[in-house]
Amino acid sequence: MHMKIVLPQLELHKIESTFENTPHEHDEQYQVTIPVQGTCFFTHENKAVKLPAGEGLILHPRDRHSFHIGHDASVIIIRVKDQCMHDQYQDKRFDPASRQSFDAVAWTMLFRQWTTGMLALDHTEKLAVEEIEMQVLAYLQQLFQGGRASDIAPRLEIGTDSHLTRVLEYIHAHYTEQMSIDLLASLAKQSRFHFIRSFKSATGQTPYQYVLLLRIGKAKELLLRSATTVTDISFALGFSSPSQFFRIFAKQVGATPEQYRVKSR
Known part of the structure; x- marks a missing residue:
């Protein structure tokens, strides 16, 4: 099985069971390869590397490589655009270590969290897609700055800017x-x-969650104080479709828009 999600700045892959590819390279992408189950038999610049679960590689753009896994193995691959990462280090030497130890369980959970969020999104909501993308990039930023792959967690900045x-x-x-x-x-x-x-x-809240709170708050007001149809409300508030509005409203309010309108009057 090969799961693949492509976003503007990065790609997420999870490959399970028997798989083999031919030697290749990525001109403008770094690649993080993390075996999370079984053994990955990797070839990097014509050198054979045996990677057990939890031992991963960070490949630079244009590094020639290939790998194969057996039926009992699973690999997570993250590819990120070269320019995207270099933009974060304009005044610093940028040279991430190539081999690191990863917490296979933790990174499996992270991958599931990211992909579950992405698959649930309406991809017309640019802000929502960017937020999940930034979650992944935040981990990679710490990893590429020299953080231990086995012990990386998000860092919360305390305090807010006046702007x-x-x-x-x-x-x-x-x-x-x-x-x-x-x-x-x-x-x-x-x-x-x-x-x-x-x-x-x-x-x-994240910015997108904050936007949704404002939209749902306004939707409640319109449902109670006007005869505007649910479809018109959904488009007026910026939702891509009435079905997206129904789903988000029901999740946040615990009732459909029609149910809320009837019960609250």
Whole structure:
């Protein structure tokens, strides 16, 4: 089985059971290969490397490689764009260690968390997709900075930047529209990584969760105080479809929009 999710800055793969590929290279991507079960028989620049579960490799762009696994093995692969990682280290030497020890159980759980979130998303919601992508990139950033792969956890920045007020004002004025992490981070005058952490530290929510709270709050008001149809409300509030609105409203409120309208009147 081969699961593959492709996002603008990175790719996530999980390969299970018998698999073999031919020697190849990725011109503009780093690759993190993490065997989480069984043994991965890897070839890196014509050198054979035997990787048991928990022993992984970080490959640089243009590193020639191939691997094969048996029926009892499983491998997680993360590929990230070269430029994406170099942008984080403009003033620093960037040269991540090639072989590291990973906590196979922890990284399996992380992979499941990321992919479950991605598969549940409406991919027309750019902000939601970017948030999950940034979660993955935050781990890779720490890993590439020299953090131990077996003991990496998200770092929460304490305190918020004074420009966060401007971000909140912007979100409250434009929450029915599409917005991006880059735009909000620029308003906060922070890096994308710092912005995600500081926003959640200040509000208890990610930017996308905060936007959804505003949309659902407005939806409740419209359902109670107007005769606007549920379909019209969903599009007016920026949801990509009525079904997406139904799903999110029911999850947050515990009732469908129609049920809420009837019960609350």
